[in-house]
Amino acid sequence: MRAAFDRDQEDFAGQFRSFCEKECPPSAVRAAWTSEVGFSRERWGKLAELGVLGIGVPEELGGIGRGEVELAALLEVAGWAAVPEPVLETMAMAVPLLRECASGPGARVAREWLALIAAGEAVVTVGPEPAWASGATGSQLTTVLPGADMVLVAGSNGVVAVPSEACGIVARRALDGTRRLAEVTFDPAAATVLAGPDEALASLGKLADQAACGSAALLVGLSSRLLGMAVEHAGERRQFGRQIGSFQAVKHKLSDVALRIELARPAVWYAAWQLANQGAEASQAASVAKALAAEAATAAASASLQVHGAIGYTAEHDLHLWMKRSWALASWWGDAAHHRSRVLQSLIARTE
């Protein structure tokens, strides 16, 4: 029993963090908002060089061949830095899905794209988000379509790979300028079948778990940065002749957020470990993690905005870059209430 990263994992995460501090400061996140595709192809290449993109790609395909635990460590850092690149879609969703399809009917294509991802030469997205996540009035959406090279479409009929140029894309802009959403249609003739209907259902379930766990890891990172910004501001801003961080209302608000984060983080680790080890509790653990992380992020955004006051309400301050990403990821592929309900269902099923 050891509920902690090992030194390698810590070191890798530390290096990625240093990378982000240098290559992805808030100004870079801001630049991505107004860029053509919402992220930087150049930084994508650097992420590959660092080994980040290949973390889950098998070694023989040019990757590092590690699993969800290492991924969780990296995604927390990516959240902390609000990295605009589609790491959730490509690293946490496409890579595991392609890995699973690497021995199926579309093995050749799957392996090819895994290698391209590890090399930083491909951006792969997965969609559409299932109806239970997008809400009844929303259409089914896919992220980062304009910048993706390929779309994996996972439905109950199978998993297919479609080159972006063969997709019909209706772009929808989101509140977070780096989230480029789209409604997607495609010509079946242009699609490569990676898995048939039988395997697809299992894949879809795993995909949802990966999405939940991956977004939870990002949310923990986002939350800790939101908290850090609030702590910093509270130590600097003075009102009534005192630092506002010396007021108990501010202290207690922020310590509650710290608690939510400290509870969510080990839950993400456990979910990642379960996924990596195909544990019986993988789905449940992923939902626990997402429920906790989404709540932590919502609380962190709310507290941090309130502590910043009007300056936090501007688009000039960096806070909104983290806040808007948090709101989006908190409900993407299932909000906290959905995942709590899923946890309860699985607890009941277990006792039956």
Added chain:
Amino acid sequence: MRAAFDRDQEDFAGQFRSFCEKECPPSAVRAAWTSEVGFSRERWGKLAELGVLGIGVPEELGGIGRGEVELAALLEVAGWAAVPEPVLETMAMAVPLLRECASGPGARVAREWLALIAAGEAVVTVGPEPAWASGATGSQLTTVLPGADMVLVAGSNGVVAVPSEACGIVARRALDGTRRLAEVTFDPAAATVLAGPDEALASLGKLADQAACGSAALLVGLSSRLLGMAVEHAGERRQFGRQIGSFQAVKHKLSDVALRIELARPAVWYAAWQLANQGAEASQAASVAKALAAEAATAAASASLQVHGAIGYTAEHDLHLWMKRSWALASWWGDAAHHRSRVLQSLIARTE
């Protein structure tokens, strides 16, 4: 449009409050806990003399002939004082039910008991609590059975009056020593039918509304006393060289409670006014009132306990007398979640 009591109503409530300060101090509430029936027959008589018990009884039967608005004003005071007598059961539930039956098949009996109530010579309770209120694992319960002279049993088959001595009573003690609960069975032969099945269904609905509105009024009073105790303690108790009421954590906790109370009180008035005027929104308004008042009381109990610290956790301090009554009434005849769900249902029904 006037969302306020008139001067008469204010005066009557003020007189009742003076009465309670004199006749029902905390020591009297405490004495009721260990008394045989959980309340004082002597004070019951005095409540009748003051006109409180007869507030809703028609003038020709010795009452004052007023309605739910005046009742709400009095019940808030009763809650404030934690009056141990069964004012909810007799004044808010039995009297309106008997009033409705005063022209039905059991008119004679109904009128007789109304007169006895106004004269302070009868304690009447109503039961059993319906299954949706008592919870799935609980048996259906009636309050104050040991001290009641008569039980009104309202079910879908009709409303009947049963003298207590003809009831089979299994007494169940509750956390609040003044709440004497019982499971009741009775011999139909000993029962007087006050309303047949046709009228009974409507009566049962109205009874639930009266119970919700009445308990909400009591809860507003209980809450305001709980808040008052906390404010007093916070102004006296010193820690770290300061009154604890000067700490922002205490201030904000108590101001949130104050807000909950200020929002619940006018909702109780509106529900009472709707009931008095047989308004179309009576049921919905009663549920709004109960949902708000139950939440206010729960928040008030929690905040007041926390502000008192260990002393509030003792049975020696008076706080628990109010706290336990609040917990009980918050779920009696429907908790906040039940009433919120009822509100939503009625909103939807209205738009259909």
Added chain:
Amino acid sequence: MDIVAENLAVCQICSPMDFRLTPEQESFRAEARSWLRANVPSAERGTGPLPSLDTPEGFEAHRAWERRMFEERWSVVSWPRSYGGRGAGLVEWLVFEEEYWDAGGPARVGQNGIFLLGPAMMAFGTEEQRNRFLPAMASGEEIWCQGWSEPGAGSDLASIRSVARPGDPEGTWVLNGLKTWCSRGAFADWLFGLFRTDPSAERHRGLTYFLVPLDAPGITVRPIAQLDGEPGFAEVFFDEVEVPASQVLGSVGRGWEVAMATAGSERGLSLRSPGRFLAAARRLVALYEQVALCDPARAERCADAVARAWIEAEAYRLATFATAARVLDGATVGPEASLSKLAWSGADLAVHEAAIGLLGSSAELLGSDGTPDGWLGGFLFALAGPIYAGTNEIQRNVVAERVLGLPRG
């Protein structure tokens, strides 16, 4: 039989509790409803919705709507007829607001002037000032922005450092300093705000309330983009701005009292009428019904939040009517206004958070014009509620110290 019963019989001075409108109030409601339903900009009639009032074209479109309302005396119903109002009472004003928002009326671009400066000017202004400013304010001809906050004076409003020194000729003033978070500041015509006229005085003493045209020489307006990306507020720089004596509101050095009366309006009854939140809560219930049809599981998960939010809005409505009754009985709204601010800002957040939950991840989508509209726009706006008009932390302090009587410190 008893003294109380006797009392009840003899005393009839006050009118009894009654939640119905009087026949006059009902006919006022009917008139307002009928006018609003026929005139509010709407998609059906091809007259709406108006573009965001934080864009140049939206600002002018909203100004035109203010003028339209003013022409038929619906812009400031509670003001005296001489300034363009109808002299309506408090209850009538609340009723008008219910109808306005229920009809889908647009945000009021003139609200800072109408609801904050207007009442202060009626209380403290000279007759010349009232005649000069109020009708133009009510008609949208002159849109006002507020100049309260400064970089070092947000929640701590008394820390104001912008100054006004006596100018030449005598009686005139010269303003220097910086105001920030001036809502509507990007496009407004005038600004009202506090400046320190006695540099030796501390905190809330020695301040004076000024009225300043934003096109005066020496003024620079820097729009600031809000969370929705639009310049909803601005920084206003004052560099040797000359202001005549006629543009001082109230006495020199007594600006704090004038401002506090205004702040009371903002937090209290007049800025955020319940009608706005009730209308949003009704739309929330309709959204819930839509979602229940196509995604019943999600609707079920959100049901309690929807009910809670509607109840918060309804409770605020009822509590406001109770406050109105106290005011009509002669009471003034004091620190209880802070309770009101906590209530409406909480209700607004509850309604919009519930809607965001119902919408799921599609809540993040921008409108067709690339800006947040509908529920998302409303959510962003609701987030500002606990911050502006005195943060909710300040309001809780006020409630604790001045309503509950807890010790300061």
Added chain:
Amino acid sequence: MDIVAENLAVCQICSPMDFRLTPEQESFRAEARSWLRANVPSAERGTGPLPSLDTPEGFEAHRAWERRMFEERWSVVSWPRSYGGRGAGLVEWLVFEEEYWDAGGPARVGQNGIFLLGPAMMAFGTEEQRNRFLPAMASGEEIWCQGWSEPGAGSDLASIRSVARPGDPEGTWVLNGLKTWCSRGAFADWLFGLFRTDPSAERHRGLTYFLVPLDAPGITVRPIAQLDGEPGFAEVFFDEVEVPASQVLGSVGRGWEVAMATAGSERGLSLRSPGRFLAAARRLVALYEQVALCDPARAERCADAVARAWIEAEAYRLATFATAARVLDGATVGPEASLSKLAWSGADLAVHEAAIGLLGSSAELLGSDGTPDGWLGGFLFALAGPIYAGTNEIQRNVVAERVLGLPRG
């Protein structure tokens, strides 16, 4: 290809993340489970449940249970074998706790001694003291109560006014004063607590940690009834109580350091293991399933609260394992212990409030013996969580100032 990939290949110093128990830990779990299932007082075997430990007969029944556990070395598994333990590691202790509560083990009447005084004595006690006190503590032969609080020193523990002055013969002490909220004080055998030995020193200086038998001359114990009506704590009056030098724990005047080590245990890992809350959360899910059968609408209304509560307990379990890993890596548990206290007190309340919601108004019923039992008893106990062992307000201050680094004041 890149430096990181290389690093991953060469560095294998730490063992990888793994949430499985080792085979040794699994067999420890199996042994504990099997013994507990066979021995925990139970209704089925006619040996339980034990009466409330705050009644005289319940206290003795719980003491007997402590002795039974001690006989088989299950009373203090993490203590050295020489004091009656098994020398089990931190993870094993957590596993034992999960099994203990899952088996329905009774509340630990000796917990104040075992979990608060025990660790302090191992760190600060002399060998004589450890041999004299620890085995008797572990076996339940001597039950300890704590003597921290005083009427004027609750959250503000450093305000202690009870005093100890040098006695005759030299090295002995004479105690005077009043301690309150002494949990288990009504029936306990010994008390540990702080007394001021240097009257001129202020706050947390000049305090000394004493061990006092409650039958010593000059001691008066006044039981205090808790919310459940039973004397769960007591006031203890000290009137010229003589104490030998051997009953001072640690150095004279350094009692605060000894006490803080103990308070760390209370708030941190050792007092409230996750096992307790997990077991309660599992029972909550079972209750939910029962209610879902006979009142599906109520169950549906409570579903989210049930899920939330279970998740809180599970999160606390996982977070505790993460803390254990840090401790095993050589870290000490500092102010993070305050986060732990906030977590378990919150989870305990969440679980019991959800249960009370499921039970509806029947939640208020007392047990057949006229005292609150089952969920109601647990709810009342959970209510104390945010108050004792340092109020949650104090914990939030600690987190803000010492974990987040926010300014004091």
